[in-house]
Amino acid sequence: MKTYLEFFEELDDNELTHRLVNKNRKPKGPPPIPKLLPPSEKAFLRAQDDSRANFNFTYQAARFEAGWLLNSLGGFYEHQWISDVLRCVKGGKEASVYLCRAGAEVEADLIAAKVYRPRSLRNLKNDHAYREGRDNLDDEGKIVLDDGKLHAMAQRTAYGKNLLHQSWIAYEFTSMQALHAAGADVPRPYEMAHNAILMDFVGDETGCAPTLSEISLEHGEAQNLFGRVLQNIDLLLANERIHGDLSAYNILYWEGEITLIDFPQVVSPKTNRNAFSIFVRDVTRVCEYFAKQGIGSHPRQIAADLWTKHGHRLAPEIHPRLLDAEDERDRALWQKQKNMR
Ligand SMILES: Nc1ncnc2c1ncn2[C@@H]1O[C@H](COP(=O)(O)OP(=O)(O)OP(=O)(O)O)[C@@H](O)[C@H]1O
Ligand SMILES: [Mg+2]
Structure with a gap:
């Protein structure tokens, strides 16, 4: 570290x-x-x-963390989106999330600030699978069309890498904006800066809501919440988005409700050739969690049904990796898709 x-x-x-x-x-x-x-x-x-x-914030940050926060959140403070940083609630792989007191510009009392690590610390190994078929966005969430910038990104210069880092953050923010407007269970996003996003805080002053991975559910509630997560996956797909890293680790649970978080790697079902595999993986991880809560399902069937419901073509060439030859329903699915060709 x-x-x-x-x-x-x-x-x-x-x-x-x-x-x-x-x-x-x-x-x-x-x-x-x-x-x-x-x-x-x-x-x-x-x-x-x-x-x-x-x-000055209540949170007793180490000296260099304080400088980092001032740099990342100072603009939010100036514009009265936040008035204080109360505590660091989570240090994730890609970002740290801070609980902040909301400023005069926001109706809520508490607000979450997701502050990204510098791009040099990001694990960019598998970036291309998500970035495939995806335009890069600038710090205002607009598609980058400038030749110089496109060249810098293609050449992976230091400047280009900064632009790519920014694009990653802009994807998280703009996706949350679109999905929140569409009624998905995602935190309301407020503002984006060069290195941070402000959004609704899920939890209370004592800390953030647990993720589903941290809790066990009663059977009845598990059944309801499974349905709710699938509705969200469906809604995302209707809005031409696949989460890309969906699992019980990126779903918060608070007072009986779920909230999907962590969207920088969203992919489009239309333009990304890996989209169906990424989609199946998201659905499978969700189903695996709910199977542990006693709710059985057939993830590949669910994924295929949702995929075709939204008019996307299944990609038979990726089946050998996705389907289980020993599974009778998988074999039927495979056959159905072969007939569709
Ligand atoms: N809006 C929010 N309200 C409350 N807690 C949040 C919120 N967003 C994120 N968190 C907490 O911060 C953690 C990290 O957030 P997130 O998953 O977005 O970042 P990450 O760096 O990609 O994390 P990881 O690599 O662990 O997935 C979450 O697991 C959750 O505990
Ligand atoms: Mg996460």
Whole structure:
């Protein structure tokens, strides 16, 4: 596990100060700067205007984490989306999630800030499977069309990698916007910055809601929630999205309700050639969890039915990897699809 100092050292100045320094206004005087901050962060802190320099949070962050939070969340504070950072609720593989007190601009009392790790720490090994057939988005969620930027991304220059990192975050935010508007059980997204997303907090002041993977369900409730998750998968597909990393680890449970989270790797069922395999894997993982809760099902059949319901063609060439030759229903499914060709 790297320290925040190491995080900072891997960032270039451009990334660190990106869109955050107000160049037109002279700072009234530098705020006190901790001795050990790396030079780029010192420069960044000196250039803060007063409102951000006054952003002190309840959460007792380690020094470098504090700098990291100030950089990632300072804009939200300035625009009164948040007024305080109360605690770190989870340090995930790709991001840390902080419980924040909402600012005057938000009706809710609590709000979640998902702050991404620097792109250099992301596990990008299997990125291409998700990015296949997917446009890259900029920091406003718009498709990147600029030749220079497209070239930088294709060449994987440092700048290009930053753009790809941004695109990943923009996909999470814009997907949540679309899915929330469509009525899916996802946190309401509020705002996106270059490195963070603000959304509804699921839980209370004492901490975040558990994930399904952390709890066991009574049989009746398991049955209901299984139906609810499938409805969400169906709704996602109707909105031309596949979650891409769906499992009991990315579904929160709170007061009898579920909330799907963690959307950066969404894929389109129309443009991604891996879409059906990714979809089957999502459905299978969900079914596996509910099977442990006593609800049996046939995931490949469910996936195939939902897929065809939304007018997508099944891709028979990927069957040998997906279907179980020993399973009678799989063999029937395989036969049905061969007849469809
Ligand atoms: N809106 C939210 N409200 C409450 N808790 C949340 C919220 N979003 C995320 N969390 C908590 O933070 C954890 C990490 O979030 P998320 O899964 O989005 O990030 P991640 O870095 O991709 O995590 P992982 O790699 O562990 O899947 C979640 O498992 C959950 O416990
Ligand atoms: Mg997750």
